[in-house]
Amino acid sequence: MMRFTVTLAALAFTFATSSFASEQKPPLPPQACAHHVPYGMPQIARPNTQLICRTGYFLQHDSAIKIPLWVSYRLEPARVNGCVPRSNAFAPDQSIPRGARAEMADYAKSGYDIGHVAPNAEQSWDPQVEIESFYLSNMMPQLPGLNRGIWKLLETSVRGWTLQRGNAMIIHAGPIFDERNDKRIGPNRVIVPNAFYKIVIDSVTGETLAFLFPHQGGLGNDLSKFQVSVADIEQLTGMRLGLPRNMPRDRVLPLWPVNFKAVTDSKRAACSR
Numbered sequence: 001m002m003r004f005t006v007t008l009a010a011l012a013f014t015f016a017t018s019s020f021a022s023e024q025k026p027p028l029p030p031q032a033c034a035h036h037v038p039y040g041m042p043q044i045a046r047p048n049t050q051l052i053c054r055t056g057y058f059l060q061h062d063s064a065i066k067i068p069l070w071v072s073y074r075l076e077p078a079r080v081n082g083c084v085p086r087s088n089a090f091a092p093d094q095s096i097p098r099g100a101r102a103e104m105a106d107y108a109k110s111g112y113d114i115g116h117v118a119p120n121a122e123q124s125w126d127p128q129v130e131i132e133s134f135y136l137s138n139m140m141p142q143l144p145g146l147n148r149g150i151w152k153l154l155e156t157s158v159r160g161w162t163l164q165r166g167n168a169m170i171i172h173a174g175p176i177f178d179e180r181n182d183k184r185i186g187p188n189r190v191i192v193p194n195a196f197y198k199i200v201i202d203s204v205t206g207e208t209l210a211f212l213f214p215h216q217g218g219l220g221n222d223l224s225k226f227q228v229s230v231a232d233i234e235q236l237t238g239m240r241l242g243l244p245r246n247m248p249r250d251r252v253l254p255l256w257p258v259n260f261k262a263v264t265d266s267k268r269a270a271c272s273r
Helices: 008-016 018-022 030-036 127-132 150-165 230-237 260-271
Strands: 049-053 058-062 067-075 113-116 139-142 169-176 195-202 208-214
Touching (some): 067 139, 067 150, 150 195, 195 230
Antiparallel strands (some): 067 169, 113 139, 195 208
């Protein structure tokens, strides 16, 4: 998650973080990300896209809209409580050519947060992984009221479910957009999605939760109101997702409980040693 309001100081910050950008490592080969998509890679037919495999996540970037179509990652219980300090090393992804990617200037004075898809808090178990979570290929424009509200609540819930169930979670997340009609921001015309989805799969039980949020703030804190089926998300995105064999695409499971205090206490205990 990011709380980002662009000011002159923030623009200066862009230059301060240029050293991170200059040290970017090239992506890994796609096959190195098989553990992030154990039920198969999301399938969607769009031209001019690029698969990008990083240690912490796997994504398909779309050069026409300058954001990812999907980001997938595996969250292990042992990696929930990463203690690498937040770097805020926002930078364009140099593996994507200029003109086909988002730049920091696209978000300047836009009124939108630079919203993580694979959250920084779930990528803070290794310094390089933490830095790579800030590449703009892993970002989407989000209204502050959504990014800092129920979207953040779902991110925290995912960490809680991973800890409490003791099972690795497979997460897929991305945008819902209308390429012709949705708003664009910045010189590179980064699309502003009209909605966002997230799918959470328990890798042991196969149980799957799916969420769909309209792009607006003030959505409250009841995640159950935004539960949908995987089939609903596939219909809206035109994407085909790999699922465990025991999970019907049209099924909506009851929301899993989460102990938020336990999430906070676990993090504090792990990082105060």
